[in-house]
Amino acid sequence: MKYQGFNDLQMNVIRWAEQRRIIPNSTPQAQFLKAVSEMGELADGIAKNDRDLVEDSVGDVLVCLINMCALMDMDVVHCLGRAWNDIKDRKGHMNTEGIFIKNE
Numbered sequence: 001m002k003y004q005g006f007n008d009l010q011m012n013v014i015r016w017a018e019q020r021r022i023i024p025n026s027t028p029q030a031q032f033l034k035a036v037s038e039m040g041e042l043a044d045g046i047a048k049n050d051r052d053l054v055e056d057s058v059g060d061v062l063v064c065l066i067n068m069c070a071l072m073d074m075d076v077v078h079c080l081g082r083a084w085n086d087i088k089d090r091k092g093h094m095n096t097e098g099i100f101i102k103n104e
Contacts, residue, residue, distance in 0.1 A: 006077060007077060010066050010075075010076060010077060013062075013063050013066045013067070014066065014067075014070050017066075017067050017070065022067055023067060023070050023071060024071070026067065026071060027071065028068045028071045028072050031064050031065075031067045031068035031071060032064070032068050034064045035061050035064035035065055035068065038057055038060040038061045038064055039057075039061055041053065041056075041057040041060070042054060042057035042058060042061060044057075045057050062076075090102060090103075091103035
């Protein structure tokens with residue numbers, strides 16, 4: 001299945017949330033807690049090696065984060081860009097225990 005670009009999908013989510021009065025009637029805190037709940041479903045999908053559940057859960061987490069950002073007058077793509085700018089030049093590696101070791 002082919003989808004639109006991230007910015008278009010983000011706007012679709014925001015419009016959907018506005019039509020259902022999630023925006024403005026929810027709160028950033030409520031959307032964050034919903035995202036945490038969806039992360040639990042994601043963990044379940046990973047534990048069960050259930051790709052469909054993982055894909056659905058990742059999408060649900062993103063919907064909640066998009067809603068949370070919209071309620072805070074923020075853009076999730078901007079937030080991702082900030083994170084990318086913070087990490088893009090980091091040097092290091094992940095060790096066999098799953099810990100990222102930064103080079104100084």
